[in-house]
Amino acid sequence: MVLLTSLALLAIGLVGGAVIGLHPAITVLLVAAVVVTSIVSLVRSGRRRGDAQRPSATGTIARFGLSAIVVLTVIQVVPYGREHSNPPVAMEPAWSTPETRELMVRACFGCHSNEVMWPTYSNIAPFSWAVTQHVQEGRDEINYSEFGSGKEDDDTIETILEGDMPPGYYTVFGLHPEANLTGTEVDALVAGLRDTPGFVEDDG
Ligand code: HEC
Structure with a gap:
């Protein structure tokens, strides 16, 4: 029962972690912490009862739930992810048109700039860890x-044309709807970047 619940938790954790872009190793650690806390609490309650009966399914799941709350509370003290830096803007590309910049701001500046709008949930672990990373x-x-x-950059246009950026987790659950560029907007962005100095296309 405990083993099955643990495996199910791990699977849910890994899928959930991938959806929010949390590193798989961190996800495994978090789930492991929940599982270990649950097992400790199950063993202790079993001792109190003198092991007269095996824990019920609902009891086990309730303990996993409680342990999850405990772990989520405890990880809030981890300092990583709380510093939301935005160093001064040094030098932007000489954008060919204001629209080119505007589209880049909407779709890319959330991670590739010094003008990051840190969302509220980026103060709450483990989301803060994912966003910071x-x-x-x-x-x-x-x-x-x-x-x-x-400076020459040969990845930006390619990445946009291949649809690799922004990453899927950025717009999941209706987050950052402004970053979902339409086909027309993507065409306009690529055309604008082709006219912006510093952006070259990789033919390879
Ligand atoms: C949610 C944050 C996020 C957003 C938004 C985002 N990126 Fe990225 N980008 C990353 C991360 C993280 C990496 C490095 C890991 C990877 O390649 O997935 C990356 C990598 C890149 C690279 C290097 C890829 C390579 O193969 O060398 C380029 C170029 C890039 N992004 C361009 C963009 C552009 C253009 C946009 C907007 C259309 C954008 N990114 C939006 C997070 C983001």
Whole structure:
């Protein structure tokens, strides 16, 4: 019973983690913490009863639920993910049109800029961890607020044409609807980027 519930929890955790873009290793750790807390609490209550009877299914599930609440409360003290930085804007690309910039802001600046609008849920672990990691990784890949003159980027147009960005978890559950560009908007964005210095297309 405990094993089955644990496996089910792990599966739900991994799918849920992928949906919000939480790192799989972190997801496994979180679920493991819930499972361990539940087992400890089940064993202790079994001892109190003198192991006269096996725990009921509802009792077991209730303990998993309680443990989840405990773990979610405890992880709020982890400092990672609470610092929501927005360093000064150094240099943006010389956008060919204001519309090009506007489309980039809507779809990409949430992770690839120094003008991140940190959402309210980014203060609550584990969402705060996911959001912080996306912004850190995104800025490491390319930061349109620190573009620099003479810099050449051959990934942006390609990534947009292939539909790889923004990542699926960014617009899941109706989040960031402004980042869902229509086909016409994508065409306009790509045309605008082709006319913006610094954006080159990778033919490879
Ligand atoms: C939710 C945050 C987020 C948003 C929004 C987002 N990105 Fe990304 N982007 C990432 C992360 C994280 C990575 C690095 C990991 C990866 O490639 O998935 C990345 C990687 C990239 C890369 C490097 C990819 C490569 O293959 O070298 C480019 C270019 C890029 N993004 C462009 C964009 C563009 C253009 C937009 C808007 C249309 C956008 N991103 C929107 C998070 C984001």
